[in-house]
Amino acid sequence: MNDQLDLLNRLPLRDNLRGLAPYGAPQLDVPVLLNVNENTHGLPQEVADAIAARVKSAVAGLNRYPDREFTELREALAKYLGHGLSAGNMWAANGSNEVLQQILQAFGGPGRRLLSFPPTYSMYPLLASGTDTEYVTARRGADFGLTADQAAKAVRDTAANIVVLCSPNNPTGTALGLDVVEAVYEAGEASQAIIIVDEAYAEFAHVGTDSALTLLPGRERLIVSRTMSKAFALAGARVGYLAAAPQITDALRLVRLPYHLSAVTQATALAALDHADALLANVEEIKSQRDRIVNELTSLGLQPAPSDSNFVFFGGLKDPHKVWQGLLDAGVLIRDVGIAGHLRVTAGTEAETTAFLDRLRELL
Structure with a gap:
């Protein structure tokens, strides 16, 4: 990676682009992907x-x-x-x-x-x-x-x-x-x-x-x-x-x-x-799983932020990266957004949400 960076810096790149990293979240092949706020229900x-x-x-x-x-x-x-x-x-x-x-x-x-x-x-x-x-x-x-x-x-x-x-x-x-x-x-x-x-x-x-x-x-x-x-x-x-x-x-x-x-x-x-009506029907199910996540994280003693989205941002973690890795080891990928004590999880299907919550309980 350093060699790549050296080669990049040899180019006449604009000064305000030097040292920047491209946007991107991990794209890993695991069973439960809840890290980039996708609609995991797919298309009807x-x-x-x-x-x-x-x-x-x-x-x-x-x-x-x-x-x-x-x-x-x-x-x-x-x-x-x-x-x-x-x-x-x-x-x-x-x-x-x-x-x-x-x-x-x-x-x-x-x-x-x-x-x-x-x-x-x-x-x-x-x-x-x-x-x-x-x-x-x-x-x-x-x-x-x-x-x-x-x-x-x-x-x-x-x-x-x-x-x-x-x-x-x-x-x-x-x-x-x-x-x-x-x-x-x-x-x-x-x-x-x-x-x-x-x-x-x-x-x-x-x-x-x-x-x-x-x-x-x-x-x-x-x-x-x-x-x-x-x-x-x-x-x-x-x-x-x-x-x-x-x-x-x-x-x-x-x-x-x-x-x-x-x-x-x-x-x-x-x-x-x-077919907006058919697609928005899935939105209601996603909102239900989001609210389920908020309620269960609260019962676990964590601090989820109020969410009007299809994901939940939650704090109260002493070692968020360790939790993130523990979830990944079980095949559940969520997002470490780099904010101390916090992680973010997408509200997926009922089965995906259950997989996340079950593993999180074990880790806590």
């Missing part, structure tokens, strides 16, 4: 068949470029989200990471800064580096929460050009109140900051947890990003999207690569949206 057969049929139809035209504007997909996404949105409000790309990258390409760059609130999604600083955008942070509270006053002060103090709020937050699973989003938007008025609310796990939220989609009217600098990787079980298809004012999507057209969404990707996403 009816949805798999529908996707196969749509893709087969698209294959006939693969000698031609796909619809550059992916109009049918934008219309379907707007219908799925509701809230009075239209195709003009929608944008999509190859995973929500590419959506975020395009936002930074359009609104970030040299001399501009991105503000976020760790612990949060570890891709944000990497996306900032990749677009030569300065990355600045403000800490969350001891309970991993974030108040409107805290967040607004950080926006004013940093004069950030872009602010990203992750809700539900990864890796903690905690959701933000809409008062935080409103306060951040108002605080960003002076610097005309773009405010991104990353709602990758929104479908898993408890009833009563409001989406920032409700705040879009009248806020042209607000963006709500989503993904089809989690609730729609399409992590392998790479489909992310956002909702925002039409002028935001116009800005992203300036930086997107030509024909960036393949015909196969568009066909896959459209078929999944046609």
